[in-house]
Amino acid sequence: MQMGDRKKKILKAIIQDYIETAEPVGSRSIAKRYIPDLSSATIRNEMADLEEMGYLAQPHTSAGRIPSDMGYRLFVDSLMRKYALSMQEMVHMQTVMEEKIQELDVLIERAARALTSVTQYTSIAMTPDVKKGRLMSMQIVYLQPHKVLLILVTEQGVMKNRIVHTDHEINSEQAYELSSMFNKFLAGLTLEEITLARINQIKAMMAQYGDIITQMVDFITEVIGENERNVLVQGSVNLLNLPEYSDIERAKDVLQFLENKETLSNILPQVAEDGVHVIIGHENPTLGMHGCSIVLYNYKLGKVGGSIGVVGPTRMDYSKVVAALEFLKSQMETLPDKDNAQD
Amino acid sequence: MQMGDRKKKILKAIIQDYIETAEPVGSRSIAKRYIPDLSSATIRNEMADLEEMGYLAQPHTSAGRIPSDMGYRLFVDSLMRKYALSMQEMVHMQTVMEEKIQELDVLIERAARALTSVTQYTSIAMTPDVKKGRLMSMQIVYLQPHKVLLILVTEQGVMKNRIVHTDHEINSEQAYELSSMFNKFLAGLTLEEITLARINQIKAMMAQYGDIITQMVDFITEVIGENERNVLVQGSVNLLNLPEYSDIERAKDVLQFLENKETLSNILPQVAEDGVHVIIGHENPTLGMHGCSIVLYNYKLGKVGGSIGVVGPTRMDYSKVVAALEFLKSQMETLPDKDNAQD
DNA sequence: TGTTAGCACTCGAGATGAATGAGTGCTAAA
DNA sequence: TTTAGCACTCATTCATCTCGAGTGCTAACA
Numbered sequence: 007m008q009m010g011d012r013k014k015k016i017l018k019a020i021i022q023d024y025i026e027t028a029e030p031v032g033s034r035s036i037a038k039r040y041i042p043d044l045s046s047a048t049i050r051n052e053m054a055d056l057e058e059m060g061y062l063a064q065p066h067t068s069a070g071r072i073p074s075d076m077g078y079r080l081f082v083d084s085l086m087r088k089y090a091l092s093m094q095e096m097v098h099m100q101t102v103m104e105e106k107i108q109e110l111d112v113l114i115e116r117a118a119r120a121l122t123s124v125t126q127y128t129s130i131a132m133t134p135d136v137k138k139g140r141l142m143s144m145q146i147v148y149l150q151p152h153k154v155l156l157i158l159v160t161e162q163g164v165m166k167n168r169i170v171h172t173d174h175e176i177n178s179e180q181a182y183e184l185s186s187m188f189n190k191f192l193a194g195l196t197l198e199e200i201t202l203a204r205i206n207q208i209k210a211m212m213a214q215y216g217d218i219i220t221q222m223v224d225f226i227t228e229v230i231g232e233n234e235r236n237v238l239v240q241g242s243v244n245l246l247n248l249p250e251y252s253d254i255e256r257a258k259d260v261l262q263f264l265e266n267k268e269t270l271s272n273i274l275p276q277v278a279e280d281g282v283h284v285i286i287g288h289e290n291p292t293l294g295m296h297g298c299s300i301v302l303y304n305y306k307l308g309k310v311g312g313s314i315g316v317v318g319p320t321r322m323d324y325s326k327v328v329a330a331l332e333f334l335k336s337q338m339e340t341l342p343d344k345d346n347a348q349d
Numbered sequence: 350m351q352m353g354d355r356k357k358k359i360l361k362a363i364i365q366d367y368i369e370t371a372e373p374v375g376s377r378s379i380a381k382r383y384i385p386d387l388s389s390a391t392i393r394n395e396m397a398d399l400e401e402m403g404y405l406a407q408p409h410t411s412a413g414r415i416p417s418d419m420g421y422r423l424f425v426d427s428l429m430r431k432y433a434l435s436m437q438e439m440v441h442m443q444t445v446m447e448e449k450i451q452e453l454d455v456l457i458e459r460a461a462r463a464l465t466s467v468t469q470y471t472s473i474a475m476t477p478d479v480k481k482g483r484l485m486s487m488q489i490v491y492l493q494p495h496k497v498l499l500i501l502v503t504e505q506g507v508m509k510n511r512i513v514h515t516d517h518e519i520n521s522e523q524a525y526e527l528s529s530m531f532n533k534f535l536a537g538l539t540l541e542e543i544t545l546a547r548i549n550q551i552k553a554m555m556a557q558y559g560d561i562i563t564q565m566v567d568f569i570t571e572v573i574g575e576n577e578r579n580v581l582v583q584g585s586v587n588l589l590n591l592p593e594y595s596d597i598e599r600a601k602d603v604l605q606f607l608e609n610k611e612t613l614s615n616i617l618p619q620v621a622e623d624g625v626h627v628i629i630g631h632e633n634p635t636l637g638m639h640g641c642s643i644v645l646y647n648y649k650l651g652k653v654g655g656s657i658g659v660v661g662p663t664r665m666d667y668s669k670v671v672a673a674l675e676f677l678k679s680q681m682e683t684l685p686d687k688d689n690a691q692d
Numbered sequence: 693t694g695t696t697a698g699c700a701c702t703c704g705a706g707a708t709g710a711a712t713g714a715g716t717g718c719t720a721a722a
Numbered sequence: 723t724t725t726a727g728c729a730c731t732c733a734t735t736c737a738t739c740t741c742g743a744g745t746g747c748t749a750a751c752a
Contacts, residue, residue, distance in 0.1 A: 032715050045725050050716070068715050068731045109512065142492050149486050149502065157490070159498055165510060169502075178532075182525050189521075243604045246597060254589060254597055261586045375744050388696050393745070411703045411744050 007059055015041065016052050017061055018085045021073045025321050028249045030070035075287035075320060078299070082284045082324050089325035091333055095124050099333060109165075110134060110307065115238060117314055117334055122241035124330050127318035128264065130300075132274045133236040134310035136160060136229060137197045144188045146222065148181035154218065156225050160197070161308055166229050173217045184215060188222070196309065200226060235312075237267040237274070250319045256297070263294045264317070274313045280304045282331045287320040299324070303331040305338055350402055358384065359395050360404055361428045364416045368664050371592045373413035418630035418663060421642070425627050425667050432668035434676055438467050442676060453477060453650065458581060460657055460677055465584035467673050470661035471607065473643075475617045476579040477653035479503060479572060480540045487531045489565065491524040497561065499568050503540070504651055509572050513564045527558060531565070539652065540573050578655075580610040580617070593662045599640070606637045607660070617656045623647045625674045630663040642667075646674040648681055 019040035023031045033050040041049065053071055056062045061077035064070075073081070091099075102120040103113065111133050118129040139160030147155040152175060157167045191208055192200055205226070209219045242264050251257035263269060273292050285300045299322050302315035314334070316327045362383035366374045376393040384392065396414055399405045404420035407413075416424070434442075445463040446456065454476050461472040482503030490498040495518060500510045534551050535543055548569070552562045585607050594600035606612060616635050628643045642665050645658035657677070659670045 246601045258589045
């Protein structure tokens with residue numbers, strides 16, 4: 007069956023209406039509110055076709071139609087009009103993000119907050135993978151005779167640190183010397199590039215500090231090894247305001263899922279390419295998240311990348327959410343820090 | 350009216366039953382299951398008395414009784430028997446917390462997770478107030494000619510850091526020299542004790558580094574000024590499993606509250622003294638939290654203190670929750686790190 | 693004087709069923 | 723090809739009814 011312009015127009019109208027009302031849409035209301043020059047009977051025929059083609063579904067015989075995931079997909083890909091963020095919305099997002107932000111983590115957290123507040127859905131974000139970042143500095147800071155602080159700083163300001171107790175007594179100057187040595191050999195490499203071979207090289211040279219070096223190595227390998235990336239969720243309560251989650255069981259499923267950072271971090275990076283992506287209902291690999299859609303922006307700053315996005319019901323205001331993320335993208339691309347990351 | 354032993358026994362039975370079932374408790378079931386040597390009629394009379402005294406309430410005429418906040422209070426203060434954590438539960442809590450933990454923040458997060466998993470309620474925690482901690486080290490780390498990393502480390506390992514861009518070009522040695530100077534003057538003080546006067550002293554001595562010092566000062570005053578303490582919530586979805594929150598509106602109220610870290614951090618430190626405290630229903634100053642109880646453990650490690658606790662319905666298993674927190678307390682008091690914090 | 697048996701009464705929860713109305717599919721006419 | 727009309731479906735709503743858990747009170751009993 008052919009998908010004529012009229013069918014598209016009707017499908018679009020149905021989806022828009024359903025996004026707004028969350029109620030199955032009937033032929034009469036479409037005829038009246040969207041396409042007054044056609045009768046409801048005609049629309050009815052077209053709707054029957056659209057259902058047959060898989061774009062619509064009917065909860066039960068005497069109800070209106072609701073869009074299927076396939077319907078939403080068509081809508082997102084070629085039917086919807088770009089939402090233009092209002093001046094107010096843009097300014098709001100900018101101000102939330104603008105306060106002097108030095109570290110990417112904080113920026114992302116702010117961005118998630120801004121997204122939640124503009125879209126009224128739930129935001130999720132994953133901060134960058136540390137391993138891909140270039141090491142900018144590695145410091146061993148003297149604290150007490152047997153206590154030092156180890157610090158890793160990458161270009162993006164992502165940082166790991168750890169306090170360790172050393173068998174070996176150490177003083178401030180020695181710590182400084184050690185730091186310089188590490189930096190000389192390792193700065194500028196990505197964490198992935200720091201191999202055991204390189205570290206052993208240093209170890210050999212600084213044999214007298216044996217156990218500190220060993221601990222530093224442990225620390226580095228641990229940081230490299232852990233892929234527990236920082237996942238954050240903002241505004242999950244917003245979901246409870248939506249009619250689709252007035253059933254508490256349904257709500258529980260999704261909230262449970264959002265609360266579990268492990269599973270969440272598994273699904274986030276499912277789209278490889280940069281840019282803004284829409285994942286609709288069953289396209290989502292995770293079972294519990296069918297019924298939800300995710301709009302995800304995979305950002306990339308210098309070498310590292312992460313994700314930030316919005317979770318909502320499949321009946322999501324895609325147009326607005328995509329616009330918000332595109333705006334976020336435009337903001338992040340002109341980030342002052344980005345240049346610094348590459349100098 | 351006098352509160353005889355029999356009344357106490359009946360009240361206790363009612364509360365225990367209600368905690369278990371969440372259903373109004375009738376006289377007959379008490380007679381059968383708890384006090385077989387009294388008839389339901391007698392119990393009925395006593396229950397009427399207890400209601401008149403304010404310990405019980407009746408949702409409607411033909412329903413059983415439910416405990417009032419005052420009833421719970423009496424129960425917690427003098428009726429309930431101490432719950433003995435099972436070996437399994439203790440081991441579980443210990444293993445969750447035991448993985449090599451260096452920083453207090455991480456420890457608290459683990460502890461909250463353990464609490465959630467043992468009690469099946471929601472845990473909240475607030476990490477210590479940075480300002481009370483003694484400064485252990487203050488570092489200025491060279492990153493790039495116009496970029497340094499500022500770090501504050503306190504005894505507890507609580508740490509703040511910030512990357513700043515300097516007008517002044519700086520090299521690695523200079524950063525080290527600056528750090529040493531700062532440390533000489535400021536290490537060992539609490540953040541509160543670091544006054545502008547002291548800083549100006551350093552500033553005068555290191556005039557040649559003008560703008561870095563200024564930025565360091567800004568950073569310090571900002572850290573001192575911000576009382577945004579780190580609040581975390583674990584397992585808020587658990588609330589949805591409870592019958593009292595099968596009404597979505599009620600659930601939304603509480604979840605909303607738990608999601609808002611600002612309001613949450615205001616209510617947490619409401620009990621001044623250390624130790625484990627129980628706050629029941631209306632005793633809670635926050636309006637949205639009437640209907641909830643909080644069991645809170647205010648810990649103190651060295652100079653700094655924070656809170657960790659469990660949020661649940663007023664019909665909470667106080668006995669078990671208190672036991673869990675007491676256990677946590679005993680664990681934290683024998684913390685190996687605590688000694689280090691004071692050396 | 694305290695305890696108990698008995699009974700009338702209350703009231704929420706759940707079941708039943710009729711009315712309502714939104715919406716459909718189909719047919720026949722324009 | 724479009725539309726008007728009509729029979730049909732089915733979720734929702736509302737009133738009504740029944741059921742039973744639980745109470746309070748009274749009178750009898752120990």
